[in-house]
Amino acid sequence: MTKTRLFFITDVHGSDRCFRKFVNAGKFYGADVLILGGDITGKMIVPIVRQPGGGYRCSFAGGERALGSDAEATEMVKVIKDSGYYPYFAEPSEVAELSAKPELVDSLFRKLMREDVERWMALAAERLKGTGIRCYVSPGNDDYFDIDPVLDSAEYVVNPEGKVVEIDDEHEMITLGYTNHTPWNSPREVDEDVLDGKIRAMSSQVKRMDRAVFNLHVPPIDTVIDQAPALDATLKPKIRAGSVETISAGSKAVRRRIEEDQPLMGIHGHIHESRGMVKIKRTLCFNPGSEYSSGLLRGLLCEIEGTKIKSHILTAG
Numbered sequence: 001m002t003k004t005r006l007f008f009i010t011d012v013h014g015s016d017r018c019f020r021k022f023v024n025a026g027k028f029y030g031a032d033v034l035i036l037g038g039d040i041t042g043k044m045i046v047p048i049v050r051q052p053g054g055g056y057r058c059s060f061a062g063g064e065r066a067l068g069s070d071a072e073a074t075e076m077v078k079v080i081k082d083s084g085y086y087p088y089f090a091e092p093s094e095v096a097e098l099s100a101k102p103e104l105v106d107s108l109f110r111k112l113m114r115e116d117v118e119r120w121m122a123l124a125a126e127r128l129k130g131t132g133i134r135c136y137v138s139p140g141n142d143d144y145f146d147i148d149p150v151l152d153s154a155e156y157v158v159n160p161e162g163k164v165v166e167i168d169d170e171h172e173m174i175t176l177g178y179t180n181h182t183p184w185n186s187p188r189e190v191d192e193d194v195l196d197g198k199i200r201a202m203s204s205q206v207k208r209m210d211r212a213v214f215n216l217h218v219p220p221i222d223t224v225i226d227q228a229p230a231l232d233a234t235l236k237p238k239i240r241a242g243s244v245e246t247i248s249a250g251s252k253a254v255r256r257r258i259e260e261d262q263p264l265m266g267i268h269g270h271i272h273e274s275r276g277m278v279k280i281k282r283t284l285c286f287n288p289g290s291e292y293s294s295g296l297l298r299g300l301l302c303e304i305e306g307t308k309i310k311s312h313i314l315t316a317g
Contacts, residue, residue, distance in 0.1 A: 004171060014084035015292040018084075018295060033168070039177075040147070042086050054068075073089075136215075140177040141189055141218070142186045213267060222250070223248070230246060270287075277314070289314075
């Protein structure tokens with residue numbers, strides 16, 4: 001039987017630091033397979049505005065930053081990218097135009113997003129070439145469809161979205177970045193019945209379900225790995241008795257498919273705060289969580305052999 005060491009992460013949301021750690025993790029952990037399971041792109045642009053008298057200014061992390069030199073601006077670019085945002089050098093007049101025209105902001109955001117994913121795929125090729133490590137990177141619900149062609153054309157990365165792929169000689173993996181509906185109206189959200197159909201379309205092609213990995217971005221509902229903050233009408237967390245209220249935000253369809261299909265394991269993300277694992281009948285399901293904005297890479301390292309998960313540990317580093 002084939003023993004495979006697998007390293008899984010999710011929800012890096014544009015963090016350069018987390019992605020660098022991810023592509024280096026194969027050698028660090030001795031992993032045969034690397035999997036990044038969705039929500040790979042950032043959330044917003046951070047303008048770095050050139051000043052008439054020289055230097056730059058930018059608003060970041062709740063404060064105004066004065067950058068007196070190109071060297072300081074370059075260092076700020078790194079900080080912004082490591083935190084999961086897209087820095088953009090701009091003149092004051094361009095910032096004013098962007099503020100007045102949201103469609104220009106959207107177009108610029110998509111451009112910067114595609115460029116960053118292209119740069120990540122080039123980095124993956126540089127770090128993975130000749131190692132024999134297999135790498136899978138797929139989109140999640142927050143990711144625009146613009147990035148799919150970039151992932152599909154990567155040389156050393158496979159986009160497994162919507163497919164059944166063989167991750168070794170005897171283990172198959174299905175992957176889906178779509179989720180049930182959220183308060184954020186993200187690009188890849190669908191009704192539960194559509195989600196169920198998408199999973200069924202893949203699982204029906206799996207040859208050995210007891211050796212299959214279900215890489216489904218949204219976790220199963222009513223578990224310890226799907227607990228998210230309850231939000232009020234303004235999308236702020238609800239507080240009761242000094243603590244944040246939580247709700248189950250996972251998917252009914254994902255839970256149904258896991259209960260009925262009983263794959264070897266489920267690997268999930270989507271809900272950053274709900275790091276942990278749960279057993280649903282014979283299937284172990286994991287959510288490594290995410291702290292991308294701090295640059296901390298949370299992951300799952302496990303060994304699978306035949307119909308067994310030989311070992312597993314949730315990592316942070």
